[in-house]
Amino acid sequence: MPPVNELGGYALFTAGAWPHHDHLGVGGPGVVALSLARHALRLAHDTLRPRRLLLPHYTCHSMKAAAARLGAEVQYYHLGEGFIPDLGGVQAGDLCVVNNHFGLAALDAAWQHALASASVAQRLVDNTQSLDLERRWPDCWSVQSPRKFLPVTDGGIVVLPEDQPESALRLPEATDQSWQRMGWLFRAIDEGTRSTSYAEYLAYRRDQVQNIPDALASPTTRQLLQALDVAGVIRQRQARFEDLRHRLPLHPSCQHLKLAAGSSPIGFPVQVADAAQAQVRLAQHRIFAIRYWPEQAHGDQGGDELNAFERSWRDQTLFLPLDGDCDEVQLQQVHDVISGAQR
Numbered sequence: 053m054p055p056v057n058e059l060g061g062y063a064l065f066t067a068g069a070w071p072h073h074d075h076l077g078v079g080g081p082g083v084v085a086l087s088l089a090r091h092a093l094r095l096a097h098d099t100l101r102p103r104r105l106l107l108p109h110y111t112c113h114s115m116k117a118a119a120a121r122l123g124a125e126v127q128y129y130h131l132g133e134g135f136i137p138d139l140g141g142v143q144a145g146d147l148c149v150v151n152n153h154f155g156l157a158a159l160d161a162a163w164q165h166a167l168a169s170a171s172v173a174q175r176l177v178d179n180t181q182s183l184d185l186e187r188r189w190p191d192c193w194s195v196q197s198p199r200k201f202l203p204v205t206d207g208g209i210v211v212l213p214e215d216q217p218e219s220a221l222r223l224p225e226a227t228d229q230s231w232q233r234m235g236w237l238f239r240a241i242d243e244g245t246r247s248t249s250y251a252e253y254l255a256y257r258r259d260q261v262q263n264i265p266d267a268l269a270s271p272t273t274r275q276l277l278q279a280l281d282v283a284g285v286i287r288q289r290q291a292r293f294e295d296l297r298h299r300l301p302l303h304p305s306c307q308h309l310k311l312a313a314g315s316s317p318i319g320f321p322v323q324v325a326d327a328a329q330a331q332v333r334l335a336q337h338r339i340f341a342i343r344y345w346p347e348q349a350h351g352d353q354g355g356d357e358l359n360a361f362e363r364s365w366r367d368q369t370l371f372l373p374l375d376g377d378c379d380e381v382q383l384q385q386v387h388d389v390i391s392g393a394q395r
């Protein structure tokens with residue numbers, strides 16, 4: 053069967069050099085490469101020994117599960133319109149996790165104001181929905197998850213606040229199981245197409261990522277991160293975002309947001325009547341849009357229900373992939389699905 057055009061997944065291998073490997077690569081000062089982003093929570097918790105952990109209700113289940121495993125007191129907070137975290141309850145001695153939502157919030161003044169307002173506490177910016185070359189939050193912990201953007205199987209890049217002594221870190225062990233996880237990546241390359249890879253990728257994530265232990269990043273991932281053209285991936289993804297902005301209606305809550313230089317968002321958010329249905333229809337055209345986080349509809353460790361703003365993100369928002377160029381046919385398919393024209 054001839055390869056079918058597909059959108060969704062991660063960038064393919066392009067050699068280059070991570071230009072800032074002194075601080076956002078691996079092993080530079082002020083940077084710790086863990087095996088997954090969720091493990092940043094344990095590193096920060098075990099190092100800082102906070103009184104409480106503050107987490108957004110509207111976040112990835114894996115962060116909530118990681119927090120629950122710590123056995124710490126966890127307090128959940130809501131987002132207001134425009135992703136602004138309601139951090140009114142933050143106290144000194146807390147560790148407060150704030151999401152850079154979809155990699156789009158970093159330049160937003162109200163979001164920055166909310167982050168600054170929590171400075172009585174230690175703050176961890178969850179920057180996993182951004183691929184980012186800059187050290188943006190010099191007085192916060194922050195974390196990225198390169199495997200959502202790049203062909204690596206693990207990695208949680210923690211950037212430490214400038215005043216955090218590295219000698220005080222309670223680092224996990226180094227264990228390396230990465231070669232066991234590489235097959236699906238290389239098969240996609242051997243076949244010269246990703247047309248069979250994305251479904252495998254999702255299956256792989258379901259089956260294997262959950263079981264990666266708290267550890268340092270694998271040597272495989274470290275070497276790939278140093279070899280990949282990360283700056284080029286960011287440039288391309290930014291260009292695709294701007295291109296889609298001219299061709300599709302960006303989600304109304306994001307209209308005012310700008311892209312930060314040197315960073316790429318996870319996807320292009322569009323508003324639809326029913327995200328679950330629209331996702332299935334797009335997948336029939338091999339356009340793999342992402343939802344955040346559908347599993348919250350089936351019970352949430354946060355306890356309380358999501359508020360109306362958060363629910364609309366869960367139920368009525370799709371993120372279109374930025375890993376490949378969207379051709380005219382695909383664009384029409386997306387238009388049809390957004391406008392509900394397609395049966």
Ligand SMILES: Cc1ncc(COP(=O)(O)O)c(C=O)c1O
Pocket residue numbers: 088089090091111112114115151178180181196197207208261
């Ligand atoms: C906002 C957010 N934080 C954290 C994570 C977890 O990242 P990792 O899988 O690298 O632990 C995810 C995963 O999708 C996420 O969306």
